[in-house]
Amino acid sequence: xxxxxxxxxxxxxxxxxxxxxxxxxxxxxxxxxxxxxxxxxxxxxxxxxxxxxxxxxxxxxxxxxxxxxxxxxxxxxxxxxxxxxxxxxxxxxxxxxxxxxxxxxxxxxxxxxxxxxxxxxxxxxxxxxxxxxxxxxxxxxxxxxxxxxxxxxxxxxxxxxxxxxxxxxxxxxxxxxxxxxxxxxxxxxxxxxxxxxxxxxxxxxxxxxxxxxxxxxxxxxxxxxxxxxxxxxxxxxxxxxxxxxxxxxxxxxxxxxxxxxxxxxxxxxxxxxxxxxxxxxxxxxxxxxxxxxxxxxxxxxxxxxxxxxxxxxxxxxxxxxxxxxxxxxxxxxxxxxxxxxxxxxxxxxxxxxxxxxxxxxxxxxxxxxxxxxxxxxxxxxxxxxxx
Numbered sequence: 001x002x003x004x005x006x007x008x009x010x011x012x013x014x015x016x017x018x019x020x021x022x023x024x025x026x027x028x029x030x031x032x033x034x035x036x037x038x039x040x041x042x043x044x045x046x047x048x049x050x051x052x053x054x055x056x057x058x059x060x061x062x063x064x065x066x067x068x069x070x071x072x073x074x075x076x077x078x079x080x081x082x083x084x085x086x087x088x089x090x091x092x093x094x095x096x097x098x099x100x101x102x103x104x105x106x107x108x109x110x111x112x113x114x115x116x117x118x119x120x121x122x123x124x125x126x127x128x129x130x131x132x133x134x135x136x137x138x139x140x141x142x143x144x145x146x147x148x149x150x151x152x153x154x155x156x157x158x159x160x161x162x163x164x165x166x167x168x169x170x171x172x173x174x175x176x177x178x179x180x181x182x183x184x185x186x187x188x189x190x191x192x193x194x195x196x197x198x199x200x201x202x203x204x205x206x207x208x209x210x211x212x213x214x215x216x217x218x219x220x221x222x223x224x225x226x227x228x229x230x231x232x233x234x235x236x237x238x239x240x241x242x243x244x245x246x247x248x249x250x251x252x253x254x255x256x257x258x259x260x261x262x263x264x265x266x267x268x269x270x271x272x273x274x275x276x277x278x279x280x281x282x283x284x285x286x287x288x289x290x291x292x293x294x295x296x297x298x299x300x301x302x303x304x305x306x307x308x309x310x311x312x313x314x315x316x317x318x319x320x321x322x323x324x325x326x327x328x329x330x331x332x333x334x335x336x337x338x339x340x341x342x343x344x345x346x347x348x349x350x351x352x353x354x355x356x357x358x359x360x361x362x363x364x365x366x367x368x369x370x371x372x373x374x375x376x377x378x379x380x381x382x383x384x385x386x387x
Contacts, residue, residue, distance in 0.1 A: 003030070003360055004030040004031075004032060004069075004360075005029055005030065005031050005032070005069045005070060005356050005359045005360050006032045006034040006065070006067040006068040006069045006070070007023050007031060007032065007033055007034055007068065007069070007070050007072060008034055008035045008036070008037065008062040008063075008065065008068040008070070008071050008072065008092070009035070009036050009037070009053070009071075009072045009074055010036075010037050010038065010059055010062065010071060010072070010073055010074065010075055010083055011038060011073065011074030011075040012036055012038050012043055012044055012046075012047035012056075012074075013074065013187075014187075015074040015097060016036070016047065016051075016072075016074040017051065018343060018348055019072055019074060019348070019352065020033070020051040020052065020053070021343055022343050022348050022349045022351075022352040022353075023072075023352055023356075024052060025343075025349060026352060026353055026356045027353070028357075029353075029356040029357060029360045030360070031356050032054070032067070033052055033053045033054060034053070034054050034055075034065065034067055034068050035048070035053060035054060035055050035056065035057065035061070035062050035065060035068060036048040036051070036053045036055075036056040036057075037056065037057055037058055037059045037061065037062035038056075038058075038059070039059065041056065041057045041058045041061075043056075044056035044057060044058075045057065059083070059086075063086055063087060063090040063092070064090065068092060069092065069093060069359050070092060070093045070094070070095055070355060070356075070359050071083075071087040071092045071093070071094050071095070072095045072352075073087075073094060073095065073096045073097060074097060076104075076189065076195060076196065077099055077100075077101060077102040077104065077196060077197055078102070078104040078105075078195065078196075078197070080096055080100065080101055080132070080136065081101060081132040081135055081136055084096060084136045084139065084140070084147065085135070085136070085139045087145075088139045088140045088142075088143040088145050088147075089139070089143060091143060091144075091145065092145060093140075093145045093146045093147075093148065093355075093358075093359050094136075094140060094145065094146070094147050094148065095148040095150055095351075095352075095355050096136070096147065096148065096149060096150055096369075096372065097150040098149065098150055098151055098206045098207065098210065098372065098375065099197075099198075099202055099203075099206045099372070099375060099376055099379065100133050100136065100149060100369060100372030100373060100375065100376055101129045101130075101132035101133045101136065101197075101372075101373075101376050102129055102196060102197025102198055102202060102376070103120065103124075103125035103126075103128045103129045103197045103380070104117065104193070104194055104195060104196065104197045105117040105120075105194050106128040106131075106132065107120075107124070107128055108120070114192055114193065114194045114257065114258060115258070117193055117194040118192075118193040118194070118257075118258035118259075122380065122383050122384035122386075122387050123384055125197075125380055125383065125384075126377070126380035126381060126383075126384060129197065129376050129380050130373065130376060130377055130380070133369065133372060133373035133376050134373060136369055137368075137369040137370060137373060140369065146358060146359070146364070146365055146368070147368055147369035147372075148354075148355050148358070148365050148367060148368065149210070149367050149368055149369055149371050149372035149375075150351060151206075151207065151210040151211065151214070151347075151351075151367055151371065151372070151375075152207075152346055152347035152348045152350070152351045153207045153208070153210065153211040153289070153291075153304065153346075153347050154210065154211055154214050154347060154351075154367055155347035155348075155349075155350030155351045155353075155354060155367075156302075156304045156345060156346060156347030156350065157344065157345065157347075157350070158302050158303060158304055158307070158345070159211060159291070159302050159304065159347065160350070162291075162293060162300045162302045163215060163218065165298070165300065166215070166219070166293065166295060166298070166300065167218070167219075167222060169295065169297055169298050170297065171295035171296040171297035171298050172219070172223075172271075172273070172295060172296045173215065173216065173219055173273055173293060173294070173295045174273050174274075174294055174295060174296055175273065175274050175275070175276075175294040176208075176212045176215070176273075176274070176275040176276070176291065176292065176293055176294070177275070177276050177277075177291070177292040177294075178207070178208025178209075178211060178212060178275070178276075178277050178278075178290065178291035178292070179204075179205075179208060179277060179278035179279065179280070179288065179289075179290055179291075180204040180205070180207045180208065180278075180279055180287070180288065180289045181200075181204065181278065181279065181280035181281070181282075181283035181287075181288045182204075182280075182281065182283055182286065182287045182288065182327070182328040183251065183252045183253060183281065183282065183283060183284050183285075183328055183330070184252055184253020184254075184261075184281045184282075185203065185253060185281060190203060190259070191253075191255055191256045191257050191259060192257045192258060192259065193257075193258045193259050196259065198259060198260075198379065198383065199237065199239075199256065199259030199260035199261060199263060199279075199281075200237075200259075200260050200261055200262055200263045200279035200280055200281050201235065201237055201260060201263025201264070201265060201277075201279045201379060201382060201383070202263075202279075202379050203279065204279030204280065204281075205263055205264075205265060205277045205278065205279035205379065205382075206279075206375050206379060207289065208275075208277040208278075208291055209265065209267070209275075209277050209375050209378050209379065210371060210372070210375045211291060212267065212275040212277070212291075213230070213371060213374055213375065213378075214366075214367070214371060215293070216228050216269055216271075216273070216275075217371075220271070225271070227270075228269050228270050228271050228273075229269065229270045230267045230268070230269055230270075230374070230377075230378055230381075231268055231269065231270050232267075232268040233265055233266070233267055233268075233378055233381035233382050233385060234265070234266045234382070234385045235263065235264060235265040235266070235381070235382025235383060235384075235385040235386040236263070236264050236386050237260035237262065237263040237264075237382075237383065237386045238260055238261070238262050238263075239256045239259070239260055239261045239262070240261055240262045240282055241253075241254045241256060241261050241281075241282065251284060251330070252281065252282045252283075252284060253281055253282075256281075261280070261281040261282055262278075262279070262280045262281070262282060263278070263279050263280075263382070263386075264276065264277065264278045264279075264382075265277050265378065265379070265381075265382035265385075267378060284330065285329075286305070286306055286325070286326045286327065286328045286329040286330075286336075286337065287305045287306070287326060287327040287328045288305065288306070289303075289304035289305040289346070290302065290303055290304065290305075291304075304345060304346060304347070305326065305327070305337075305339065305342070305345065305346060306326060306337035306339070307337065307339070307345060308337065309339070309340050309345075310337070310338045310339070310340055311335060311336065311337055311338070312325070312332070312335070312336045312337075312338045313334065313335050313336075314332050314333055314334070314336070315333065316332075316333055317331040317332050317333045318332060319332055319333075320332050323338075325337065325338050325339070326338070326339040326342060327339075327342060351367075354367070
């Protein structure tokens with residue numbers, strides 16, 4: 001018999017809105033949307049009232065509430081380690097969004113200028129980000145709680161189906177290609193290293209990296225061939241918007257201070273297979289999330305976004321009133337992909353369903369802090385290679 005799962009969200013931005021919708025749709029588990037908290041309790045209370053939460057308040061209030069089982073961290077990565085430690089010490093399971101950690105100035109003097117933080121040696125950044133990730137894992141283990149890594153791609157129906165088909169075959173994955181791209185981040189904070197710890201490769205490329213690592217780990221376990229690890233990483237990054245000439249038309253985000261608007265990484269696995277990922281902030285036409293899996297006896301094309309479940313055409317913007325099309329779509333004119341249920345197709349719904357089931361039934365997650373830590377290592381190895 002499952003038990004009630006009380007959810008507390010820390011943060012009240014874009015991701016918190018998505019998670020609010022998803023927690024409300026969990027089925028088969030008694031889930032309570034208990035509380036929203038933030039550093040500004042008044043904003044948390046306003047968010048709670050607007051998004052169906054029982055109440056809002058301070059982080060201290062949330063962590064001291066014995067009815068809250070899971071803390072969902074929807075905050076910048078610079079706050080992940082601290083809040084994870086506090087939540088675990090309070091006996092709460094932790095769901096942490098990607099990336100698990102990042103180097104946003106750890107080890108620099110308080111108030112260090114952004115230029116100094118961004119110019120930290122890549123190997124030092126790698127060490128500091130991985131240290132934070134391991135501290136989160138260790139803290140949750142000591143407290144006897146689970147650390148869930150919030151990689152939604154793994155729970156997308158298209159990806160889950162692809163993984164099942166791959167498992168049913170007798171083939172071996174030889175090459176993977178994956179990308180997440182759009183026309184620019186929602187947040188101004190995303191344009192400075194001191195706030196986010198990286199650019200497009202970190203924010204967007206983390207998704208396909210995590211999905212590839214998860215697939216290869218499952219394949220290795222299934223085939224009984226021993227663990228498969230990433231043995232070499234190469235990378236390249238650039239702010240490609242710097243190519244803009246004066247007077248040119250531009251409808252993608254610009255103004256990136258010290259982070260890349262485009263990045264790529266290639267992973268070489270210990271079994272000889274490879275994976276290549278891209279992250280880009282200069283792709284128009286809505287969110288593009290895709291993965292190609294090339295195996296020895298099959299090929300899989302996984303389209304998380306967009307997909308062709310529903311396409312629309314309109315001669316002008318506003319034909320469908322204020323109806324939403326898809327994330328990052330610029331309007332309704334022309335051909336569009338009107339996503340029927342973006343929370344489901346992106347994997348966000350499946351992610352919170354999984355967390356609720358694990359928390360209620362005491363089952364151990366397959367999407368944990370160790371996966372998140374390996375994603376962090378790969379990203380920062382790519383940054384080191386790129387410099």
